[in-house]
Amino acid sequence: MHPSHHAKTHPERPAYVMASSGETVTYGQLEARSNQGAHLFRQLGLKAGDVIAILLDNHPRFFEVAWAAQRAGLYYACISSKLTAGEIQYILGDCAAKVLITSAGVGPVVDELPALAPGLKLYMVGEARAPYESFEAARASLPETPIADETAGADMLYSSGTTGRPKGIKPPLTGGPIDAPNVLSMMAEHMFGFPPSGTYLSPAPLYHAAPLRWCMGYQRLGGTVLVMEKFDPEHALALIETYKVDCGQFVPTHFVRMLKLPPEVRTRYDLSSLKSAVHAAAPCPIPVKEQMMEWWGPIIHEYYAGSEGNGFCYIGPHDWLAHKGSVGKGTTAEVKICGDDGEPLPPRTEGVVYFAGGTPLTYHNAPDKVAENTNQHGWTTLGDVGWVDEDGFLYLTDRKSFMIISGGVNIYPQELENLLITHPKVADAAVVGAPDEEMGEKVVAVIQPMNWADAGDDLRAELMAFCRANLSHVKSPRMLDFMAELPRHPTGKLYKRLIRDAYWGKEGSKIV
Numbered sequence: 001m002h003p004s005h006h007a008k009t010h011p012e013r014p015a016y017v018m019a020s021s022g023e024t025v026t027y028g029q030l031e032a033r034s035n036q037g038a039h040l041f042r043q044l045g046l047k048a049g050d051v052i053a054i055l056l057d058n059h060p061r062f063f064e065v066a067w068a069a070q071r072a073g074l075y076y077a078c079i080s081s082k083l084t085a086g087e088i089q090y091i092l093g094d095c096a097a098k099v100l101i102t103s104a105g106v107g108p109v110v111d112e113l114p115a116l117a118p119g120l121k122l123y124m125v126g127e128a129r130a131p132y133e134s135f136e137a138a139r140a141s142l143p144e145t146p147i148a149d150e151t152a153g154a155d156m157l158y159s160s161g162t163t164g165r166p167k168g169i170k171p172p173l174t175g176g177p178i179d180a181p182n183v184l185s186m187m188a189e190h191m192f193g194f195p196p197s198g199t200y201l202s203p204a205p206l207y208h209a210a211p212l213r214w215c216m217g218y219q220r221l222g223g224t225v226l227v228m229e230k231f232d233p234e235h236a237l238a239l240i241e242t243y244k245v246d247c248g249q250f251v252p253t254h255f256v257r258m259l260k261l262p263p264e265v266r267t268r269y270d271l272s273s274l275k276s277a278v279h280a281a282a283p284c285p286i287p288v289k290e291q292m293m294e295w296w297g298p299i300i301h302e303y304y305a306g307s308e309g310n311g312f313c314y315i316g317p318h319d320w321l322a323h324k325g326s327v328g329k330g331t332t333a334e335v336k337i338c339g340d341d342g343e344p345l346p347p348r349t350e351g352v353v354y355f356a357g358g359t360p361l362t363y364h365n366a367p368d369k370v371a372e373n374t375n376q377h378g379w380t381t382l383g384d385v386g387w388v389d390e391d392g393f394l395y396l397t398d399r400k401s402f403m404i405i406s407g408g409v410n411i412y413p414q415e416l417e418n419l420l421i422t423h424p425k426v427a428d429a430a431v432v433g434a435p436d437e438e439m440g441e442k443v444v445a446v447i448q449p450m451n452w453a454d455a456g457d458d459l460r461a462e463l464m465a466f467c468r469a470n471l472s473h474v475k476s477p478r479m480l481d482f483m484a485e486l487p488r489h490p491t492g493k494l495y496k497r498l499i500r501d502a503y504w505g506k507e508g509s510k511i512v
Contacts, residue, residue: 002179003067006222016215017064019239023060027222030064032144037068037135039142042120046098048073048151049173052098053120054207055079055088055113057105058229061125061135062206065101065157066216071178075170078207079158081105081465082490083400085112087166092117095168096366101125101135125432152178156364157307168364169307179257184217188247191314192301193276196221198246201239203231203254209307210280214249231490233257237269244273251492252284253428255292257423260450266295274299281492283396285418293317295351299392302327304394306382308362311335311355313394326393327386333358334472335394337387342375350387350397370422384414402496405432406441406494411475413496416445419461419470425450425459427487430494434479434503445477446499448486455482 003015006480011028017023026032034300041052052069054076056062069076077095079088086111092100099121102110114122114131125131152174158166175179187196198220202225204211215225226234226243231254239245258266277292278301292300298317304327305312313335315328329335333355337345345351354375361380363369373381386396398412405411413431420429428448433441447463460480467476487495 001182001185001220001332003027003030003034003219004071005179008384009447010222013222014224015219015287016227017243017452017500018058018060019226019228019235021229022058025060025064030067033064033139033148034071036065036139036142037065038072038147038150040113040139041068041072041099043142043281044099046072046074048149048153049075051075051077051095051097051156052099052101053079053092053095055102055106055110056125056207057081057103058206058227059103059105059125060462061103063216063219063307065125065135066212070153071150073149073173074153075156076153077168078160078212079154080207081107081205082108084466085109085116087252088113089116089168091168092120092430095170099123102132103116104129137373150178152176155212157212159307165364167369169309169362173361176221182217182220184213185220185374185505188217189215189221192247192278193224194218194221194247195275196223198275199224199226199229199243201236201248203236203248203250204492208490209248233261234265237266237271240271240274246273247276247278248274249280250277251279251281252288253282253488253492255279255284255288259288259291260427271296278303280304282494283327283414283418285421287422289320290324293321304328304396308382309359310361310380310382311358315393318395323389323393324390326389326395328394329392329420330394335388335392336379338375338379342377347390348387350385352381352400353394353396354381355388361507382470402432404441404443406433406436406443406474407439409474411443416443416467416471416475416477419467420445420447420463421461423453423466425461428488430486430496430499431477432496436478442478443476444479444481444503446481446483446486448483452484
């Protein structure tokens with residue numbers, strides 16, 4: 001279970017293809033380049049357990065750097081290319097990175113970092129500019145054979161920071177071989193039905209946990225990863241047809257954007273090669289998933305988990321049709337729903353979602369966050385709220401931190417957001433609480449219209465009426481605003497904190 005094995009058996013098979021440029025890197029090339037990268041890291045004095053930072057867009061060199069670090073026993077901290085220089089500086093310091101590898105495609109922020117991170121060895125892939133050295137040139141003369149002391153490294157990822165400072169997840173290294181069995185690869189093949197020698201479409205940023213781990217997991221199986229540099233709904237459909245894509249992973253936002261293509265565009269492409277599609281990262285509104293099942297067939301799998309790895313829930317397409325809205329049953333840990341006192345609640349009672357018996361929760365340099373998310377039984381939570389039915393299927397309600405308290409009533413925004421996104425004139429929606437003298441908080445819906453020209457009183461009245469016709473007046477918005485584009489992470493997560501803070505007048509907050 002490692003690309004090095006496939007380099008011996010199928011050296012000419014594409015390990016990955018860049019969707020826009022068509023650049024293809026074979027398993028033989030990936031093997032040679034990742035070995036050279038590992039030699040470079042040893043030449044720089046890096047030893048097992050040290051950290052490199054990868055700050056890249058979806059670049060052709062991304063996997064070459066990651067696999068080089070993996071086979072050198074290093075942690076590779078993958079950083080969002082959307083962060084500010086100050087946010088990146090915080091992560092570089094927190095993870096104690098010794099090397100930073102970036103690209104000009106990340107943008108102007110790369111020019112701010114050298115002054116903020118003195119002492120860091122700086123490399124740039126592609127065309128390099130001072131003070132960055134060329135990563136490709138630095139590795140070019142080094143051996144294409146493995147280093148003598150190969151041992152398995154691991155990713156070190158940071159939570160996306162939608163509710164505060166990002167938190168690092170640094171799993172313990174095994175000290176074992178680089179090709180040890182990988183749980184995600186086994187899940188991909190046996191749970192999701194990914195064919196080992198097929199083609200996998202990855203439409204999301206590689207620096208995020210799910211795209212990075214599932215892409216590398218699929219390369220362990222010997223499949224070809226088709227990487228979209230940037231998601232476009234019609235381009236995704238065209239790629240499925242052109243490359244005869246077998247499988248892929250998406251987020252609900254991708255589904256929504258594909259569903260809102262004109263019918264003549266959606267039906268233009270042959271998607272019959274698709275055998276399995278997986279979605280995660282955010283809850284999917286029931287009507288959206290129903291339409292996707294009708295369009296693509298019962299091939300859509302779903303899981304609920306976090307970068308932390310403390311628990312994993314899974315639901316297959318047929319189980320979902322019988323338990324619509326569920327994110328599945330616990331597989332690696334038992335799901336517990338607890339009240340504010342940390343004690344378990346009966347079925348169909350809403351509370352905080354905990355995992356019992358799974359991998360311990362750890363946050364790098366943040367024991368207070370671990371304690372905050374661990375109850376008296378030792379069960380751990382990601383901060384989500386939900387309930388389980390009598391069969392043990394979990395249904396998510398929202399994040400606890402997003403709850404609105406209006407007139408003493410607890411209101412979770414997700415239900416209203418799920419409704420609003422089904423309206424044909426709505427491209428995206430966020431619901432937050434804003435200050436209200438009488439009720440404490442009031443429900444505010446912030447809408448990204450399909451057509452910005454529609455933003456105005458007529459659409460506002462139409463959407464208000466739509467909400468009140470489908471939800472109780474308590475859950476319906478008291479106010480409705482428009483934004484040209486919601487601040488959504490490319491992985492599908494919404495930076496709701498930015499929107500909420502703007503209504504509460506917090507310094508430095510804004511709606512953009």
